[in-house]
Amino acid sequence: MTAKGELARRKIIKIATAIVNRKGFGATTIQEIISATGMQKGGIYFHFPDKDALGLAILEKARADFLLFLDSALSGDSPGACLENFFRLAVEKHLAAGFIGGCIFGNTAIEFSDTDSRFAAIIERVFDEWIELIRRTVSAAQDAGQVRTDIPATELALHIVATIEGGIMLSRLKKNEESMKKCLDTVRTFLHMKTV
Amino acid sequence: MTAKGELARRKIIKIATAIVNRKGFGATTIQEIISATGMQKGGIYFHFPDKDALGLAILEKARADFLLFLDSALSGDSPGACLENFFRLAVEKHLAAGFIGGCIFGNTAIEFSDTDSRFAAIIERVFDEWIELIRRTVSAAQDAGQVRTDIPATELALHIVATIEGGIMLSRLKKNEESMKKCLDTVRTFLHMKTV
Numbered sequence: 007m008t009a010k011g012e013l014a015r016r017k018i019i020k021i022a023t024a025i026v027n028r029k030g031f032g033a034t035t036i037q038e039i040i041s042a043t044g045m046q047k048g049g050i051y052f053h054f055p056d057k058d059a060l061g062l063a064i065l066e067k068a069r070a071d072f073l074l075f076l077d078s079a080l081s082g083d084s085p086g087a088c089l090e091n092f093f094r095l096a097v098e099k100h101l102a103a104g105f106i107g108g109c110i111f112g113n114t115a116i117e118f119s120d121t122d123s124r125f126a127a128i129i130e131r132v133f134d135e136w137i138e139l140i141r142r143t144v145s146a147a148q149d150a151g152q153v154r155t156d157i158p159a160t161e162l163a164l165h166i167v168a169t170i171e172g173g174i175m176l177s178r179l180k181k182n183e184e185s186m187k188k189c190l191d192t193v194r195t196f197l198h199m200k201t202v
Numbered sequence: 203m204t205a206k207g208e209l210a211r212r213k214i215i216k217i218a219t220a221i222v223n224r225k226g227f228g229a230t231t232i233q234e235i236i237s238a239t240g241m242q243k244g245g246i247y248f249h250f251p252d253k254d255a256l257g258l259a260i261l262e263k264a265r266a267d268f269l270l271f272l273d274s275a276l277s278g279d280s281p282g283a284c285l286e287n288f289f290r291l292a293v294e295k296h297l298a299a300g301f302i303g304g305c306i307f308g309n310t311a312i313e314f315s316d317t318d319s320r321f322a323a324i325i326e327r328v329f330d331e332w333i334e335l336i337r338r339t340v341s342a343a344q345d346a347g348q349v350r351t352d353i354p355a356t357e358l359a360l361h362i363v364a365t366i367e368g369g370i371m372l373s374r375l376k377k378n379e380e381s382m383k384k385c386l387d388t389v390r391t392f393l394h395m396k397t398v
Contacts, residue, residue: 028316033228106316112371116312119374120224120302130375157391164372164381165388171371172364175308178315179326185360192361195353196392 015053018043023064027107030117031061031125058124065128068110072132075099076139086152086199088143093190100174101183108178111136112171137163147199154198162197169193211249214239219260223303226313227257227321254320261324264306268328271295272335282348282395284339289386296370297379304374307332308367333359343395350394358393365389 007015022039036057040047054060079095082088100108107113111132118125141163147153153162169189176185203211218235232253236243250256275291278284296304303309307328314321337359343349349358365385372381 030226030228030313032226033317108312108315112368113312115371115375116304116309117226119304119371119377121229126375133372133375157388161384161388165365165385168368168372168381168385169361169365171368172308172366173368175311175315175367176329176360176364179311179322179329181315185364188357189361189364192353192357 011053014045014049018045018050018053018060019063019067022060023068023110024107026061026064027110027113030113031057032117036060062124062128065110065114065125065132069128069132069135072111073135076136080139080143084152085143085146085150089140089147089153089197089199090194092140092143093194096170097183097187097190100177100186105174105178105181105183109171109174112174133167137167140166144197152200166193207249210241210245214241214246214249214256215259215263218256219264219306220303222257222260223306223309226309227253228313232256258320258324261306261310261321261328265324265328265331268307269331272332276335276339280348281339281342281346285336285343285349285393286390286395288336288339289390292366293379293383293386296373296382301370301374301377301379305367305370308370329363333363336362340393348396362389 018039021042022034025038025042026034034057036047036050039060040050043050050060054063075095076092079092080088082091111129114125115129115133118129137160141159144153144162144166145159148155148159170186173186173189176189177183177187214235217238218230221234221238222230230253232243232246235256236246239246246256250259271291272288275288276284278287307325310321311325311329314325333356337355340349340358340362341355344351344355366382369382369385372385373379373383
């Protein structure tokens with residue numbers, strides 16, 4: 007693809023992602039994406055033969071972005087500090103968006119778990135990757151004496167991700183960070199987190 | 203309304219709820235509901251002037267059913283036993299449905315938090331009621347020495363509900379109870395639950 011074509015493709019994905027994240031895939035029309043991008047219909051279809059192809063491209067891009075976010079968020083002077091940094095940045099990320107859109111993976115899990123196995127498979131992979139990255143950090147924090155060791159890291163990681171998803175859902179519903187922030191404060195206490 | 207009319211209304215709501223819970227409101231058509239009920243189009247519109255009216259009726263009925271479920275699930279010989287019973291029945295309820303449909307309130311929160319304030323308002327009320335019922339039970343369990351007291355009951359209740367929603371989301375995605383069950387096992391440990 008030419009550099010110009012690649013730029014157009016990225017622009018479509020970026021604009022469509024914002025619409026889909028707010029309304030869901032089902033409620034988003036190609037016409038809406040055409041209007042929002044200011045491109046011709048043919049320009050959209052040149053890059054994506056149908057709405058599903060665009061939907062899958064949106065998810066793959068969101069996955070790549072999220073893995074980059076996790077990589078940079080899970081950083082710090084110790085495993086406990088990495089977790090702490092991740093908790094803080096996860097809230098900040100959604101706060102910056104005004105709790106509009108929420109988590110595209112949680113949203114898509116809810117929209118397609120029962121109705122589209124291709125979408126559900128991508129989302130399942132993202133959650134598995136996310137839980138595994140958290141598990142590794144929790145496990146290292148356990149070894150460093152910064153997180154309780156009486157519950158396996160796998161269970162703690164699953165719990166952290168589930169709680170974040172529920173917290174985002176409630177904060178997005180209420181349009182303030184309180185629910186998500188409180189859930190993560192409670193997680194910190196539950197984990198016996200010592201980051202210093 | 204006649205008894206026959208009331209029965210027809212209930213039948214429409216029941217059948218439409220199952221479809222909506224699986225696919226979401228946006229992706230469900232009135233035509234689909236007509237086909238599934240085997241009723242005439244006029245019969246549906248006699249009870250519900252439009253899809254939104256049916257949608258709101260579905261949520262109000264789901265809310266009433268859920269409050270009944272909570273009332274019966276949060277029962278036991280002690281506050282701790284009530285919580286234990288609720289955790290067990292919450293998993294059983296979704297397991298019985300094969301993790302199809304998930305939680306209609308979580309689903310609707312995701313679908314409409316950013317796009318329909320009427321639907322979002324009902325859902326916000328359901329979550330507030332749910333968290334308050336759990337808070338009361340947690341608070342009583344704290345007084346009875348069955349749950350840790352170093353975190354306020356309000357925060358614990360919020361955490362429990364957020365974790366359940368995230369657990370349902372993951373279990374529905376993977377079509378097995380493991381995620382939801384493990385999340386609740388971890389919650390039990392976190393709460394220092396003593397039910398005997």
